[in-house]
Amino acid sequence: MVAPRVTVATVAAAAGVSRQTVSNTLNCPQVVRPDTRDRVLAAVEQLDYHPSLAARQLKTGRSRVFGYGLRTTRASSPDPIGDRFIHALASAAQAHGYRILLFATVDDLDEIAHYRKLRLQADLDGFAVTNTHRDDPRGNWLSKSSTPYVTFGRAWSDAASPHPWVDVDGAAGVALAVGHLWELGHRRIGFLGWPQGSGVGDDRFHGWRDALLARGVQPGEASPWHRACENATDAATAAARDLLSAVTAVVCVSDIVALGAMTARSELGLSTSIVGFDDSPVAHAIGLTSIAQPLTRVADAVLERLIHPTMPNALIEPSLTRRSSTSPVQSGG
Structure with missing residues (x-):
């Protein structure tokens, strides 16, 4: 005998809340009281409820997927933070019910070409952009094409289009x-x-x-x-x-x-x-x-601005980790 399909109404009844509260918990968890959210999520897990992504996309017009271009690096000049940022961004996305689609790029123009293809083929909600620099063409292209995006890094050129950004000071x-x-x-x-x-x-x-x-x-x-x-x-x-x-x-x-x-x-x-x-x-x-x-704070802030693009830009303070490479100055120094 086939088990009855679990729906939003089933979860709502089990948690003792309305269907709208279930929807808010899954789509906008920040607006739900923590105790109510925990009760709904417990019911979701107990009932093994899986919302229909296709139905959600039809209803909201959003795929809940953001793109991120993974740039190749030279062996002599590796990217010391790229892997950690990607992991932090993916973790932040998952916590909000989103996913990150990775694609490989070799330079700015190649990345723009992928933006163009993915907007048509994958119906992404936007892009996270890193390694910003002076005369960076990516932001201007995304702005002109009305594609949502947030950069990890400021716009370093006066000619850059205004856009949401997060950076470390x-x-x-x-x-x-x-x-x-x-x-x-x-x-x-x-x-x-x-x-x-x-x-x-x-x-x-x-x-x-x-x-x-x-x-x-x-x-x-x-x-x-x-x-x-x-x-x-x-x-x-x-x-x-x-x-x-x-x-x-x-x-x-x-x-x-x-x-x-x-x-x-x-x-x-x-x-x-x-x-x-x-x-x-x-x-x-x-x-x-x-x-x-x-990087965890940076990734959280980037993801928040992809979901809520009207949030103000964020400049985040770093910290100092002391190790053995520094010591008091020697006499006469």
Whole structure:
């Protein structure tokens, strides 16, 4: 004998609530009281209720699926936070009854081509976009095509279309690193960054410059305490060899760059304190003090703005994770 089909009405009766409350719990859980929501979810689990996605899409006009372009990386310059952000974003989506559709891309234009195809073929509700940069064409294309999207990263160009974004305050993170080194007695604190114009890198450079200015030190881009290189360990090692002789401590724009700086420090037999940015698995493995990006909070905020696009933009504070790569300045430093 075939068991009777479980419906919204069945769940409502078991939980002692209305059908609308069941619908709200499954589609807009934030508007339901926690005790009521728990009772409905318990009934859903007990009855093994599975709402019809097709019926829901017909009713709401939404697929409850967002797209995310997964970019290829070079072996010399891996993405230290990409995997963790994707996992956090997928977890946030699942908690709200959504899913993330991943697709592979190689560059901005390839990603735009996939946006065009997926809008027609997959009927996605929108896209999460990462690795924003100056003159980024993706946001302008999505805005002109009236495609909902939220970026992890600010619009770094004045010509960029206004859109919802979430970002980590890179300048504030570097200021934390400078403050940490200052407390350890360091006064000659360098910065190993990326070439000017990257947006993210410029923001972190400004954090270093402004933190030293606030302490009566006047560095600049031409300062012997500042060097720039590509985000690759070999390039960072070469740049750090010149920088380390002028300072007692260095703040690096990324953990990848910091790894190169630590290689140069070992080669030169120095004890320079080094701070990275990203708090990646590499930082954990080599004892690197690093600025941690709160990726779970970022992913939650991105997902919330995909669902509710009128929410204000969010700039999230990072934190400092102290490890053995930083220590008090030696006498005479």
